[in-house]
Amino acid sequence: MTRYNKRGRLCGALAGVVVAALAAAGCDAGGGSGAHSSPAPARPTATGGTTAAARAAEATLWRKWGLTPLPSAPQAPADKPVKLSASGPVPVLTHIPTSQKVVFITIDDGQEKDPKFVEMMRDLKVPFTMFLMNDVIKSDYGYFKQLQELGNHVQNHTLHHPQMNAVPLARQKEEVCGDQKILTREYGTAPLLFRPPYGEYNANTKAAVAECGPRAIVWWRESMQIHNMTYQDPGKKLHPGDIILAHFRGPSELKGTTMTRMFADLLKHIQEQGFAVARLENYIEPPTGH
Numbered sequence: 001m002t003r004y005n006k007r008g009r010l011c012g013a014l015a016g017v018v019v020a021a022l023a024a025a026g027c028d029a030g031g032g033s034g035a036h037s038s039p040a041p042a043r044p045t046a047t048g049g050t051t052a053a054a055r056a057a058e059a060t061l062w063r064k065w066g067l068t069p070l071p072s073a074p075q076a077p078a079d080k081p082v083k084l085s086a087s088g089p090v091p092v093l094t095h096i097p098t099s100q101k102v103v104f105i106t107i108d109d110g111q112e113k114d115p116k117f118v119e120m121m122r123d124l125k126v127p128f129t130m131f132l133m134n135d136v137i138k139s140d141y142g143y144f145k146q147l148q149e150l151g152n153h154v155q156n157h158t159l160h161h162p163q164m165n166a167v168p169l170a171r172q173k174e175e176v177c178g179d180q181k182i183l184t185r186e187y188g189t190a191p192l193l194f195r196p197p198y199g200e201y202n203a204n205t206k207a208a209v210a211e212c213g214p215r216a217i218v219w220w221r222e223s224m225q226i227h228n229m230t231y232q233d234p235g236k237k238l239h240p241g242d243i244i245l246a247h248f249r250g251p252s253e254l255k256g257t258t259m260t261r262m263f264a265d266l267l268k269h270i271q272e273q274g275f276a277v278a279r280l281e282n283y284i285e286p287p288t289g290h
Contacts, residue, residue, distance in 0.1 A: 061123040065264055070126070070271050074100050076282035081241075084192070084215040086287035090206050094219045096241035102278035103242045103270060104129070106220065108157055108195060110137035110144060112250035114259045118146050125150070126267065127279035128246075131157035131195040131218070134182050136248075141186045148187055153281050156180055156191040156214050165202040172204050177212035192286055193218050215287060218280075220245035224266045226254045238273045243280070 055069075062069045081097045096104065105128040130144060132154055137144060148154055158164070158175040159182075167175075176194060184190045194214035196205055201217060209217060222238065223230045224246040233239065246266060250259050270277060 064123060065120055065260065067124075067264055067267055068271070070267060071101075071274070071276040073102055073127075073276040073278040076278065080285035081283055082216075083285040084287050084290075086215070086290065088210075090194075090210050090214070090216055092201075092206075092217045092219060093243070095221055095239070095243055096280070096283045098241040098283065100278070101240055101275050103222075103238055103240075103244055103275045104280040104283075105244050105246060105266070105277055106131060106195070106218065106280065107246045107248055109133050109161070110248045111253070112248040112259050113140050113143040114250055115143075117259045117263065118143070120260050120263065121147060121150055121152075124267075126277050127152060128277075129153050129155055129193070129280045131155045131193070132179075132183060133157040133161050133197070134159045134179050135161065138182075145187065151279070153279075154183055154187045154189070154191060155193040155195065155218070156183060156212075157195050158197055161197040163198055163200050164196045164205045164208075165200045169204040169208060172208040173211060176208045176214070180212045180214065190290075192216070192284075192290060195219075215290070216284075218243065224262065224269075226257050226262060227265045229266070229269050238270065238275055240275075241283075244270075 058069050077098070077100075082093065084091075105126070107128050108131045110130070110132045130147065130152055132144060144154065156176060156179050159178040160175060162171070162175060164172055164175070180191060190213055192213075192215055194209045194212075194216070195218050199219055206217065221232050221242045222244045224244060229244070231237070244266070246263070247253075248259065249262070251257060254262055267277075
């Protein structure tokens with residue numbers, strides 16, 4: 001697998017690391033998060049059905065943001081494709097093994113706190129996972145609580161966003177354990193997933209993650225920029241189970257574009273390829289008792 005960091009640079013091939021990690025976890029064992037709470041599906045599923053009036057109301061809310069509704073996500077499988085263990089090496093997830101035509105949105109950091117984005121998510125009810133970094137969220141923990149209350153899970157992204165493979169094990173433990181403690185205190189559940197800043201990690205990172213509580217490292221296959229996505233697939237196509245990276249960014253980082261506009265463009269890319277958006281945590285089985 002060719003790795004890219006968040007800016008789309010080539011970072012080198014770590015296929016062996018990923019494969020070994022998945023093998024250690026059993027390939028049904030993969031990353032996971034948040035089965036400590038099981039929010040109901042945010043949007044009607046394909047099996048749930050909706051009335052004509054409900055569909056019309058949904059379409060009106062999507063038009064407010066210049067969009068048309070995405071396909072409803074299918075029911076998540078009862079037998080989760082990713083199963084985590086309470087001990088042993090933490091796996092590295094680049095995607096979720098599924099034949100369902102779904103993708104998973106993850107949003108990192110937390111620098112931008114646009115109230116219009118909360119409004120947008122209340123309207124659209126698109127599920128996503130937040131990987132939050134304490135250094136930029138500590139000014140307003142409550143902002144992300146609003147998004148969590150919509151059913152979205154909070155996961156670990158370090159205290160200060162260092163390049164993990166460039167710092168010693170002790171510093172890596174401080175970063176992961178420190179963020180784990182704060183996020184658990186502020187949001188009420190212990191994160192079960194970890195994403196390394198810039199996608200960079202090494203054996204010490206995996207050791208630190210295992211010691212601090214998360215049970216999987218989550219990578220990605222696509223990265224949303226301002227209006228377009230970068231793909232690891234040379235064909236520039238989404239695949240079932242792909243994990244997409246985006247960021248809490250605003251006009252100062254998006255060259256004048258708002259976060260809501262960036263997110264709308266992301267949804268358009270997903271819709272153009274005929275995919276639904278599912279909740280990552282619904283495809284992951286956490287360890288017993290977590």
